Amino acid sequence: MVSLICSLQNHLDDVNWCAFSSTLLATCSADKTIRVYSTRDFTELSFSPLSGHGYGVHCCCFSPCGQYLASCSTDATTVVWKMDTGEIEAVFEHPGRSPVRVCAFSPDSSWLVSGASDGSLALWDFPSRALLRTGSVPDTTMVACSFTPCGQLFASGSTYGDLRIWDLSMNQLHAEKYAHDLGVTCCQFAPQMMKGMNNVSIFRLASCGQDSLLKIWLISRVSTTVSPVSAPLFLSLWCRYVTSCAFSPTAPLIATGSMDKTVNVWMVEDGSSSHGESLKQKKAFSRKWPGHSRLMVSEWSEDDVLSWLREEGLESLIDTFKANNIDGAELLSLSKESLSTDLRIESLGLRSKVLRKIEELRTAPVSNGIPDEFLCPITHEIMKDPVIAADGYSYEREAIESWINTKTRSSPMTNLPLQTTLLTPNRTLKMAICRWTSSQ
Structure with missing residues (x-):
């Protein structure tokens, strides 16, 4: 199930890309700027918009920790920005000086890949800022790229309409031709990896294209073999050509950008039977309008x-x-x-x-006036000591500790195994809850 929750209309030209961190949403445009919003209420940050590219910005992506934001442009560069100040940290020049159309960080920030209009891919060692190796697909333009959650594979998409899976040695493991009839515009792996039968790794890959479709693919990996495991889920979106899509790492949200200059944020719920019970626990994330959010x-x-x-x-x-x-x-x-x-x-x-x-x-569901991100998914009550679990969701500390101690080590939200029981205090969310509570 997919439902629209908000629309952002700050860019002056086509929106080319969207990217989430745990607390921010970044968008970039042909208007040469990158805009950065808080995912708490989707207000724009004080140093936004970011201006530094000489031509339109095609893509932007956060480092996994959220400390950096990379953006790439027709000016043949990939610029890395600091997210605490909005200042430039580094500039990468693409081999051959071809216009750079896409860039993506690996989950551990070890690698940064960039793709260009001549079909070339460049893999960079991010800590050392060194170019490691290159690859290419002839007679096309590379416009989409995303790493798997394990960081050992990445997907690319092109204007030819194909999706390809690569390893870090630039070997092509799978090619899905005609994934989008009119060309791919974006692809991104979901941040959580799933496990299938016989411990097979399964990844969810979202892709969108100029056919105005968002497709969700399931891809399995056995050793070095990669293949789709089911037909994609097709979602027809209400806007002119869809140019970008991005999964949130901390909430069931997808942002999409379009040539109508807008960014839409959608809530996505998995209706499969294996996740049914956990999904019933989710609070609906509804749109609110000033002055009458509590009314039907x-x-x-x-x-x-x-x-x-x-x-x-x-x-x-x-x-x-x-x-x-x-x-x-x-x-x-x-x-x-x-x-x-x-x-x-x-x-x-x-x-x-x-x-x-x-x-x-x-x-749209009726709002009770309490921001949904302030409610613990287990107790459905306002959190006092929010912590982030390994599944990326925030919970009341006492509730998630009790869940881990009395249940199997699985996520309350996804039913998937928790890779670790380590809980990280969510101080930003705690401060937001305190400010909201004081204002009521």
């Missing part, structure tokens, strides 16, 4: 509806809705015919957008 839509006043129109970028309809005294109940009852006949909205595109936004309201 049917209880909205006329002013609430006008506020919603402003939030959704539908200001042109405010006078029409105000003249017709549209409140929440009437809003939910609007149809294609009533928009055209009663409200006399002539634009087919505008009517379609309104209907789509109303459908989001119908399917």
Whole structure:
């Protein structure tokens, strides 16, 4: 199940890429900038936007620890930025000076790979800033790349429409031709690795393309053999050409960028039977609108509806809705015919957008006013001592310790084995909870 939770509209040109760290979301654009947001409330950081590239920025990616952000551009460079200050840490020049279209860190930050318009790939030793080896796919442009959670393999995607799996020696282990009919625009592995029968490693790979589809692939690895294990899940997205997608490492979220200059953040839930029970424990992450987040839509006043129109970028309809005294109940009852006949909205595109936004309201859960990331997934109560477990999720310390001691060593959220029982204090989340609690 996929549901839209927010839309960001700060870029002035096509959004080319999205990337998550544990606390940040970065986006880059043909407007030559990189923008960085807090995932707590999706507000932009003080040093954002980052400006330093001479041409459009094609890709950005965080180092696993979140300390650095890499970005690459038509200017044939990959720039690494410090995330505490927004300053430049290093600049990598791609071999052959070809425009760099994609870059990606390995999970342990040992490697940085970059791909270019001439089909070449460059593998860098990040700690030493040295070029290790190169590879290439002829007659195409390399536009997508992502490492597996183990860091021993990476995937690439090209404008030819293929997805390829490589090892660190630049050997091609698998090629999925025509993965997207009109060309791949992005691919990314999910941060958690799954285990199949006979201890086979299974990875989830998301890819998107100019066919406006997001596909979720399951890929297995046995020794040096790599192959798909199931047909991909197809998700048709509500926007013009989808250019990028990114998994959050700490929440069930995917961000997608588009040529309509917007970034959409989606919640994704796995409906498979093996994960069913744990998914029932999740709190829905719902959109909230200032002034009426605690109300059901049917209880909205006329002013609430006008506020919603402003939030959704539908200001042109405010006078029409105000003249017709549209409140929440009437809003939910609007149809294609009533928009055209009663409200006399002539634009087919505008009517379609309104209907789509109303459908989001119908399917969105009611908010109780408490930010969902403040609630422990086990107790469903506001956390006092949040800690990060090996699955990347935050829990109340006492609750996750009790879970580990009384249950098998599996994640409460994914049912997958926890690689370690080490718990890391989430001080940023604790401070955010304290600030929110004090304001109530």
